[in-house]
Amino acid sequence: MNAPELFDAVEIIATKRDGAALSPAQIAWVVDAYTRGVVADEQMSALAMAILLRGMDRAEISAWTTAMIDSGRRLDFSGLPRPAVDKHSTGGVGDKITLPLAPLVAACGLSVPQLSGRGLGHTGGTLDKLEAIPGWRAQLSNAEIEAQLREVGAVVCAPGDDLAPADRKLYALRDATGTVESIPLIASSIMSKKIAEGACGLVLDVKTGSGAFMKDLERSRELAETMVALGADAGLPTTAVLTDMDQPLGRTAGNALEVRESLEVLAGGGPSDVVELTVALAREMLELGGGGEADPAEALADGRAMDLWRRMIAAQGGDPEAALPTARHVEEVRATAPGAVTFEAYQVGVTAWRLGAGRARKEDAVQAAAGVELLVGPGEQVSAGQPIAALHTDTPERIPRAQEAFEAAVTVHATVDEARGVGPGSRILGRVG
Structure with missing residues (x-):
């Protein structure tokens, strides 16, 4: 005979619906019972909506995060010869920073266990990008992760099924019930996985703007402060950097296209905004890991980061020397008038998605070569008829709808001054922690 359950799901839903705080015991039970299948999807949907509408205080969010961690196993990297420091981005358009950042920080003396995800909708996924490299594999066992961290210093891979299930x-x-925007649920979702990873420090890249999930700077700051507090509660030193996502990051949005751009950064070049953010986040990670004397800019310039990239890719079965996939069809987009051009990040992301670079559902396949390549930077002066972008796809029938999205992304201003100050300015808007 099964033991009686400690609580009743309906009572917990009603408690939060009426604006009261849930106890740690209630939270631990409902998360565990949902994982076991005792609490039904429709009940958890109702509770998630109540949390979205009523919010949670710091103690509730901390208890919710702990309960999700306790649903699975924790990794432990304390035995590594070098401190393990992780980074997480809340996602954006053209956000390829993990690719050059992981080998760069490892080249500067830390271990970097980067457990990453896949893209959904208008934002790209790190694993999708790396899978454009022939032979590279995302799925590693916990033993393989630890061995690669010891031998190479960096690993980018998928989290195991036993990590915060x-x-x-x-x-x-949440994705199916309109509750994604809840800050308590976003913060606990991110931090439960990151705390369970077992790193000794965490740097958060919290995006804000049209191409981010958080469009408003103050909401982004609230999310950053919530996650930094959760890290403190769990004994995980955490800092957050607030970064701009009104314009796409770099000049590409896609999978193989973003790998190519990351290789340019590792070779000492690449777009200035990608380099700036990569180096800034590397310095944050080095400060948390006690490697503050290393200069990441030097490690990019002298080739150490590129050498470590090659070792990291090869360790996961990839061929770092192989040619990246190229699209079977490339369509140029030209400026319709002279002036200074800007690109709205969200619509650029939609363009890449419509070209085949992204997915609408988790099970959808992606095209490795599809995406958007910007031929000019935001704020640059262009002439009428000048090529400003190239749309890459293996399925040219996707081009018309992608062009519609890209037309919505582009604004041509009469002068550079009228381009709302968009251009080579800093991506970094602030810091928390």
């Missing part, structure tokens, strides 16, 4: 189940439910 309650979060994986709840994330899919």
Whole structure:
């Protein structure tokens, strides 16, 4: 005979619906019971909506995060010869920073266990990008992760199924029930996985703007402060950098296209905004890991980061010397008038998605070569008829709808001054922690 359950799901839903705080015991039970299948999807949907509308205080969010961690196992990197420091981005358009950042920080003396995800909708996924490299594999066992960290210093891979499984189940439910925007649920989702990873420090890249999930700077700051507090509660030193996502990051949005651009950065070149953010986040990670004397800019310039990239890719079965996939069809987009051009990040992301670079559902396949290549930077002066972008796809029938999205992304201003100050300015808007 099964033991009676400690609580009743309906009572917990009603408690939060009426604006009261949930106790740690209630939270631990409901997360565990949902993971076990005792609490039904429709009940957890109702609770997630109540949390979205009523919010949670710091103690509730901390208890919710702990409960999701406790639904699975924790990794432990304390035995590594070098401190393990991780980074997480809340996602954006053209956000390829993990690719050059992981080998760069490892080249500067830290271990970097980067457990990453896949893209959904207008934002790209790190694993999708790396899978454009022939032979590279995302799935590693915990033993393989630790061995690669010891031998190479950096690993970028998929999290195992045993890492915060309650979060994986709840994330899919939130996506289907209009509760993704809840700051308590976003913060606990991110931090449960990051705390369970077992790193000794975490740097958060919290995006804000049209191409980010958080469009408003103050909401982004609230999210950053919530996550930094959760790290402190768990004994994980955490800092957050607030970064701009009104314009795409770099000149590409896609999979193989972003790998190519990351290689330019590792070779000492690449777009200035990608380099700036990569180096800034590297310095944050080095400060947390006690490697503050190393200069990441030097490690990019002298080739150490590129050498470590090659070792990291090869360790996961990839061929770092292989040619990246190229699209079977490339369509140029030209400026319709002279002036200074800007690109709205969200619509650029939609363009890449419509070209085949992204997915509408988790199970959808992506095209490795599809995406958008910007031929001019935001704020640059262009002439009428000048090529400003190239649309890459293996399925040319996608081009018309992609062009519609890209037309919505582009604004041509009469002068550079009228381009709202968009251009080579800093991506970094602030810091928390």
